[in-house]
Each structure stands twice: as structure tokens, then as C-alpha cells.
Amino acid sequence: MSEGPLLQVAGLTLTVPSPRGPVAVVDRVGFVIGRGETLGLLGESGCGKTLTALSLLRLLPPAVHLAAGSVRFDGVDLAALPERQLRRYRGKRVAMVFQDPAAALNPVLRVGAQVEEVLEVHRRLSGAQRRREVARLFGDVGLAEPERSARRYPHELSGGQRQRVLIAMALAGEPELVVADEPTASLDVTVQAQILELFRELRQRRGLSLLWIGHDLGVAASLCDRVTILYAGRVAETGALARVFRQPLHPYTQGLLAAMPLLERRAPPKGIPGRVPPPAELPEGCRFRDRCPAAFADCASEPALIPAPLGSPGQAAACWLHATRPGAAT
Numbered sequence: 001m002s003e004g005p006l007l008q009v010a011g012l013t014l015t016v017p018s019p020r021g022p023v024a025v026v027d028r029v030g031f032v033i034g035r036g037e038t039l040g041l042l043g044e045s046g047c048g049k050t051l052t053a054l055s056l057l058r059l060l061p062p063a064v065h066l067a068a069g070s071v072r073f074d075g076v077d078l079a080a081l082p083e084r085q086l087r088r089y090r091g092k093r094v095a096m097v098f099q100d101p102a103a104a105l106n107p108v109l110r111v112g113a114q115v116e117e118v119l120e121v122h123r124r125l126s127g128a129q130r131r132r133e134v135a136r137l138f139g140d141v142g143l144a145e146p147e148r149s150a151r152r153y154p155h156e157l158s159g160g161q162r163q164r165v166l167i168a169m170a171l172a173g174e175p176e177l178v179v180a181d182e183p184t185a186s187l188d189v190t191v192q193a194q195i196l197e198l199f200r201e202l203r204q205r206r207g208l209s210l211l212w213i214g215h216d217l218g219v220a221a222s223l224c225d226r227v228t229i230l231y232a233g234r235v236a237e238t239g240a241l242a243r244v245f246r247q248p249l250h251p252y253t254q255g256l257l258a259a260m261p262l263l264e265r266r267a268p269p270k271g272i273p274g275r276v277p278p279p280a281e282l283p284e285g286c287r288f289r290d291r292c293p294a295a296f297a298d299c300a301s302e303p304a305l306i307p308a309p310l311g312s313p314g315q316a317a318a319c320w321l322h323a324t325r326p327g328a329a330t
């Protein structure tokens with residue numbers, strides 16, 4: 001084990017082909033996850049969250065190209081690792097949980113057998129050991145009657161139970177990092193709350209690091225230590241959850257927070273007008289400027305993500321409102 005954070009992503013750039021040449025859908029994105037830490041990667045639909053997650057283990061769809069960047073996991077750059085060596089990380093040291101549990105499970109195999117496959121590949125357990133381990137994992141993720149649940153087919157389980165199976169499958173390789181891409185999005189609110197509770201518990205019990213991907217800031221608030229806010233493929237803001245939520249610097253973060261439904265707020269939540277521009281139609285300069293209530297002349301050039309003088313330690317925003325240009329009046 002090396003010193004330093006568990007995951008360090010830097011300069012991550014993903015492109016897709018277009019008639020006018022490659023366009024970046026994820027552009028120079030960076031973030032860090034400490035050991036045992038939970039980072040929320042948040043933003044509206046189409047901001048590049050899922051592609052960022054998939055790129056960590058190079059599981060990108062064929063059209064998407066990893067054009068630049070490093071993905072240092074425990075000191076090793078996974079982005080530069082040959083495919084054969086990368087397989088030692090996939091599902092083993094880094095595991096993924098996706099949004100749609102029905103699509104992620106094989107409909108014609110019993111769920112226990114599907115988890116056993118992971119155990120066979122990564123931990124070389126014997127048949128009897130595997131069945132015992134599946135029962136233990138199913139118990140861990142809160143599936144009632146673990147042995148019986150293991151003999152069920154996916155369609156015999158509820159959405160929440162299927163998500164628990166997928167979480168058990170993710171844990172089967174004893175990963176250090178779990179990447180969870182909107183794992184509760186397809187579940188109803190009460191089941192969503194149970195799955196969130198399960199994540200909180202597992203994280204504590206196993207000392208897991210977690211990359212939590214979502215667009216629901218309320219959910220992120222109940223789970224994350226730090227957050228990174230993506231807008232149109234770029235990092236808009238990053239920092240400790242409490243700081244960013246209490247004192248958001250970027251107008252995009254402010255907009256997302258104002259759009260959150262809160263019980264204690266009298267006025268109805270206000271959405272951000274407009275929508276995320278498609279990657280081929282980004283405005284010049286700051287990508288948020290067409291939707292930004294605070295846009296001014298400087299926004300015609302692109303702001304860098306820099307620590308904000310007025311922000312708290314570790315908080316950075318890519319916004320000219322918080323940058324001091326050399327020579328500019330302060």
C-alpha cells in the first residue's frame with residue numbers, strides 16, 4: 001500500500017467523434033478520494049458523471065476515447081496499465097454498482113450463482129466456501145433468509161432486493177473503493193432510504209472508500225464527506241460537503257442548492273433556467289455563462305479551478321467571481 005490518497009484522478013479528458021473532429025465530453029477533470037472517504041460526484045444529467053466513473057476502470061463505451069489524464073489508484077496509474085493488469089483491479093480492488101439492478105443481473109441465473117462467479121474469479125474459493133460466503137454477504141447487505149434468497153432468480157426479487165444483490169456482488173471481491181452510480185435512482189423513496197443506510201453502514205463496517213455519483217444533493221448531503229460538482233464535463237466546484245453546501249461559491253452550485261426541495265423552506269425551490277449544453281455546442285469561455293445570473297464580461301474566457309480566497313480550505317471554484325487576476329483591482 002502506498003502513502004497518500006486512495007484515488008487521484010487528474011486531467012481526465014474523454015472525447016467522442018463528431019463531424020468536426022473529437023469533442024470533449026469530460027474535460028480535464030480531477031478529484032481525490034482519501035482512504036475511507038466518500039466523495040460525491042454531482043451535477044445535472046449529461047454533465048459526464050457516468051463516463052467519468054466508467055473511465056476509472058476503462059469500461060467506456062466504444063465511441064468514447066480516453067484522450068488524456070491519469071487515474072492513480074493506490075499509487076498506480078490505471079489509465080496507463082495494460083488490459084491484463086487492469087483486470088486485477090476490476091471488481092477486485094475497485095467495484096461498481098450501477099443504477100439499474102435489473103439490467104446488471106443475468107435473468108437466467110440464480111442470484112447466488114452470480115455472486116459465486118465473482119468469488120470464483122477473485123478469491124478462488126471452493127464450492128462449499130463460496131456458498132457460505134454468499135450467504136454471509138447476503139446477510140451483510142440485509143437480504144432476509146440469505147440461503148433462500150441465493151436460490152432465487154432476479155425476477156423473483158423486488159427492485160430493492162436486486163440492488164442489495166448487486167451490492168453483495170460488488171463487495172464479493174473485498175474492494176477498497178466502491179463506485180456507486182445513482183444506485184438508488186430506480187427505487188422508490190423508502191427503499192432508497194434503506195439502501196442509503198446500508199451504504200453508510202457498510203462504509204463504516206468495512207472502511208470502504210466510496211465514489212457516490214448522483215444528481216440528488218439531499219442524498220449526497222446524508223452520505224458524502226466531500227463533493228465535486230461537474231458542469232458540462234468540467235469541475236465547477238469542489239470542497240468539503242458542509243462548506244460547499246453552506247457557502248457555495250460557484251453560481252451553478254448555488255443554483256443546484258436553490259433547486260433542492262427543503263421542508264423548512266417557505267418559497268418553492270427554483271430550478272436553474274435552461275439546460276446543460278451538448279458537448280459540441282459549448283459557449284466560449286465559462287460553459288455556465290449562458291445560464292448564470294451573475295455572468296459578466298470576464299466570463300468570455302474560461303476560468304480555471306482555483307482555491308477561492310474567500311472559500312474555506314480545500315474549497316475551489318472555476319468562476320471569475322472568485323478569482324483574482326494578476327493586476328486586477330481587488
Ligand SMILES: Nc1ncnc2c1ncn2[C@@H]1O[C@H](COP(=O)(O)OP(=O)(O)OP(=O)(O)O)[C@@H](O)[C@H]1O
Nearest residue numbers: 016025044045046047048049050051052061063279
Ligand atoms: N456512448 C456515447 N457516445 C457519445 N456520447 C456519449 C456517449 N455516452 C455519453 N455521451 C455524452 O457524454 C456526455 C456525458 O454523459 P454521461 O452519461 O457521463 O452524463 P451523466 O452526468 O452521467 O448524466 P445522467 O445524470 O443523465 O446519468 C453527454 O453529453 C452524453 O450525451
Ligand SMILES: [Mg+2]
Nearest residue numbers: 049050051181
Ligand atoms: Mg449517468
